[in-house]
Amino acid sequence: MSKQRILSLTLAVAASIAVSGAAYGLDSKEPIQPIAAAKTKNPALAELGKKLYFDARLSKSGFISCNSCHNLSMGGTDNLKTSIGDHWHEGPINAPTVLNSSMNVAQFWDGRAADLKAQAGGPIANPGEMGFTHKLAVDVLQSIPAYVAEFKMVFGSDQVTIEEVTKAIAAFEETLVTPNSRFDKWLKGDKKALNANEVSGYKLFKESGCVACHNGPAVGGNSYQKMGVVEAYKTASKAEGRSAVTGKDADRFNFKVPTLRNVELTYPYFHDGEAATLKQAVETMGRIQLGKKFSDDENARIVAFLKTLTGDQPSFKLPILPPSSDLTPRPQPFGK
Amino acid sequence: MSKQRILSLTLAVAASIAVSGAAYGLDSKEPIQPIAAAKTKNPALAELGKKLYFDARLSKSGFISCNSCHNLSMGGTDNLKTSIGDHWHEGPINAPTVLNSSMNVAQFWDGRAADLKAQAGGPIANPGEMGFTHKLAVDVLQSIPAYVAEFKMVFGSDQVTIEEVTKAIAAFEETLVTPNSRFDKWLKGDKKALNANEVSGYKLFKESGCVACHNGPAVGGNSYQKMGVVEAYKTASKAEGRSAVTGKDADRFNFKVPTLRNVELTYPYFHDGEAATLKQAVETMGRIQLGKKFSDDENARIVAFLKTLTGDQPSFKLPILPPSSDLTPRPQPFGK
Structure with missing residues (x-):
C-alpha cells in the first residue's frame, strides 16, 4: 500500500518534470526547478x-x-x-x-x-x-x-x-523569494556550483524517493502527505493536520509538505519542531516515509545537498514605522 | 530651595552654551547643538x-x-x-x-x-x-x-x-545617531526649516526653564535630576533612581534626564512610561519640575517644537544572521 503510494507519486512527479523542465531550457529533466526572482507588480x-x-x-x-x-x-x-x-x-x-x-x-x-x-x-x-x-x-x-x-x-x-x-x-x-542558490546555479548549467559530494547527495535524494514529495521550484510546498507512511510518527503534538480542515479521517496526520528551500536556516524541523538538525530530519524522513535506513555517509551527502538550497535572502532596509498619534489606542501587554 | 536649584542649573547651562555654541559657528548661542553624523571608526x-x-x-x-x-x-x-x-x-x-x-x-x-x-x-x-x-x-x-x-x-x-x-x-x-532634524537645520541657519509656531515653542522651551536640564546635542542625557523638584511625582513605580547606585538618600528619585531627540517616536514618557502623549509629558514636567501651568496654547507650541527634533533614523539593511550548527545549544523558551 505504502509502496504503491510512493510509486503513484513518483509517476505524477515524472509527468510534471516533463512539462516544467522544458520551460527552463535545462539539459536534463529535473524534478526541481530554479526559483525566479520576484517581480513586484505593485x-x-x-x-x-x-x-x-x-x-x-x-x-x-x-x-x-x-x-x-x-x-x-x-x-x-x-x-x-x-x-x-x-x-x-x-x-x-x-x-x-x-x-x-x-x-x-x-x-x-x-x-x-x-x-x-x-x-x-x-x-x-x-x-x-x-x-x-x-x-x-x-x-x-x-x-x-x-x-x-x-x-x-x-x-x-x-x-x-x-x-x-x-x-x-x-x-x-510575495517578494520574499530566494533565487540564486548554488543548487539553482547548478541546475542552470554552472556545474562548478556544486561539488561531487553535493551532486551525489542530490542523486541519492532523487533515487531514494525524497523527491516524490519535495519537488518543484520550492522543493515541496505543493502537496499534502501523510506524516508516517511506512512507520507511524511518534509525537506529543496534538496537531492532526489536514483532517482538521476537511473533517475526513483519511486526512489525519496529512500535512503540507514543507519547502526545503533555505532549509539550513529553518531549523528545527517538522510540524512539531522535534527534529533539531538536518541529520535527524533526514534520518526520520527516510525511516517513516520511505522505509529506508540511510548510512551516516548517505545521510551526510543528502544534508550536503540540502545546504545548497540556501538562496539569496531578502535584502531591504529595516522599515521605519510611522509614530502613533495621541488618539492611537495603546497596547495592552499586561492586561487581561 | 527649588527655585534656587533651577537658577543654579540655568547658570551652569549658560556657561556651557558659551563654549559649545561657538564650536558650531552658530549666529546665536543656543543651549542645544546640532547632532553630527556618526563616524564609524571600525x-x-x-x-x-x-x-x-x-x-x-x-x-x-x-x-x-x-x-x-x-x-x-x-x-x-x-x-x-x-x-x-x-x-x-x-x-x-x-x-x-x-x-x-x-x-x-x-x-x-x-x-x-x-x-x-x-x-x-x-x-x-x-x-x-x-x-x-x-x-x-x-x-x-x-x-x-x-x-x-x-x-x-x-x-x-x-x-x-x-x-x-x-x-x-x-x-x-554608536552609529545610531539621528542628524538632520528640522531643528538642527534651523540651528545651522536654515530659518525656513521651522515655522513660526515651532520657533515660538522653542523660545518658550528656553524661557520656561525646560532647557535647564534638556540641553546639549542630545537635548538631555547629560545630567541626573530629581523627578519632582517643585511637586512630588506620584507613581506606582518602585524605581528609586540614582540612589540605587550611590546609596545616598539625597539621590532618591534622581533619574538621568532623557534625551528629547526623536521624542515624537519614543512614547510613552518618563521612567514609568505613565505619560502617554507629549501633551501629558509637557504638562507634568511644567508642573512638577518648574512650578508652571502651561496654557493649552503654550503646551501645543512646546509640543510642536519637540516634534522638530526627529532626525534621520538609522538606515541599514536588515541583517541576515548566520545559522546555528548542529552543536549550537537550543533555545529554551518554555523551560523552567
Whole structure:
C-alpha cells in the first residue's frame, strides 16, 4: 500500500518534470526547478505591507509582529520548536518559513488558508499568537495619520480595512523569494556550483524517493502527505493536520509538505519542531516515509545537498514605522 | 530651595552654551547643538555588533534580542510603558531609546552602567529581560562557525568573549545617531526649516526653564535630576533612581534626564512610561519640575517644537544572521 503510494507519486512527479523542465531550457529533466526572482507588480503596496509586517501594533501587546515568528533575519522562521505568542503562550505548531511561501499550494501546515492574504489575518486575531482582533488592529492603523495617507495612496480610500491590511502584507510576502542558490546555479548549467559530494547527495535524494514529495521550484510546498507512511510518527503534538480542515479521517496526520528551500536556516524541523538538525530530519524522513535506513555517509551527502538550497535572502532596509498619534489606542501587554 | 536649584542649573547651562555654541559657528548661542553624523571608526566591528543586536539567540528563549525592546523601526524603543521580558515578565521601567545613547552621561535611567559597552551585557543576563547568562550566550556564538570567523576577523582570536560581544554591540549603537532634524537645520541657519509656531515653542522651551536640564546635542542625557523638584511625582513605580547606585538618600528619585531627540517616536514618557502623549509629558514636567501651568496654547507650541527634533533614523539593511550548527545549544523558551 505504502509502496504503491510512493510509486503513484513518483509517476505524477515524472509527468510534471516533463512539462516544467522544458520551460527552463535545462539539459536534463529535473524534478526541481530554479526559483525566479520576484517581480513586484505593485511596489507601493508591497512597501506598505513591509511596514505592516514589522509593526507590532497589529498585536494586543504591541510586542509581536509578523516578523517575530517569521523573522527575516533567520530564514523567515523563529527557529523555535513551536512559537511564542501573546503572554508567552506556547504555540501548538512550528512556524513555517515565510520565504517562498507564495509557492505553497495553501498556507499553514494544514492548508486552512487558501493563500497568503487569507493567512495574514489569522495570527493577528489568534488569542495565542498576536491576541488582537481585526477591528482593533484597523482602529490602531486608522489613528495613525501617516498610515492613513499611505493606505489612501495605495488603495484610494480614507478608510483602512482588514482586507487592505492582509492584501498589503501578502504583497510584501510575495517578494520574499530566494533565487540564486548554488543548487539553482547548478541546475542552470554552472556545474562548478556544486561539488561531487553535493551532486551525489542530490542523486541519492532523487533515487531514494525524497523527491516524490519535495519537488518543484520550492522543493515541496505543493502537496499534502501523510506524516508516517511506512512507520507511524511518534509525537506529543496534538496537531492532526489536514483532517482538521476537511473533517475526513483519511486526512489525519496529512500535512503540507514543507519547502526545503533555505532549509539550513529553518531549523528545527517538522510540524512539531522535534527534529533539531538536518541529520535527524533526514534520518526520520527516510525511516517513516520511505522505509529506508540511510548510512551516516548517505545521510551526510543528502544534508550536503540540502545546504545548497540556501538562496539569496531578502535584502531591504529595516522599515521605519510611522509614530502613533495621541488618539492611537495603546497596547495592552499586561492586561487581561 | 527649588527655585534656587533651577537658577543654579540655568547658570551652569549658560556657561556651557558659551563654549559649545561657538564650536558650531552658530549666529546665536543656543543651549542645544546640532547632532553630527556618526563616524564609524571600525565598520567591521559595528557590522558584527549589528548582527548581535538583532540576534535573539543571546536570550534564553531565542525570542528576545536587543532590538525587541530598543526597536529601530520605532525610535529605538518598544513604545510600551515598561518592557516585556523572558516569560512575559513585566519590566520595572520604561525602555530608554538607544538612539543617540552614546551621548548619555551614563546608561540606564539610574546611570548604573558607565557606557554602552557596560550596558549591553546587562539585559542578556537579567532574568526578567533576556534571561540568559554571559557564559551561555558566548557558548551559543562559539558554536556558530560564521560568527567565530567574523569574531576572528574583527578581534583576531578564535575564542569569543563577552567583552567582545558587548564591545561590538556598543560600536553598532554608536552609529545610531539621528542628524538632520528640522531643528538642527534651523540651528545651522536654515530659518525656513521651522515655522513660526515651532520657533515660538522653542523660545518658550528656553524661557520656561525646560532647557535647564534638556540641553546639549542630545537635548538631555547629560545630567541626573530629581523627578519632582517643585511637586512630588506620584507613581506606582518602585524605581528609586540614582540612589540605587550611590546609596545616598539625597539621590532618591534622581533619574538621568532623557534625551528629547526623536521624542515624537519614543512614547510613552518618563521612567514609568505613565505619560502617554507629549501633551501629558509637557504638562507634568511644567508642573512638577518648574512650578508652571502651561496654557493649552503654550503646551501645543512646546509640543510642536519637540516634534522638530526627529532626525534621520538609522538606515541599514536588515541583517541576515548566520545559522546555528548542529552543536549550537537550543533555545529554551518554555523551560523552567
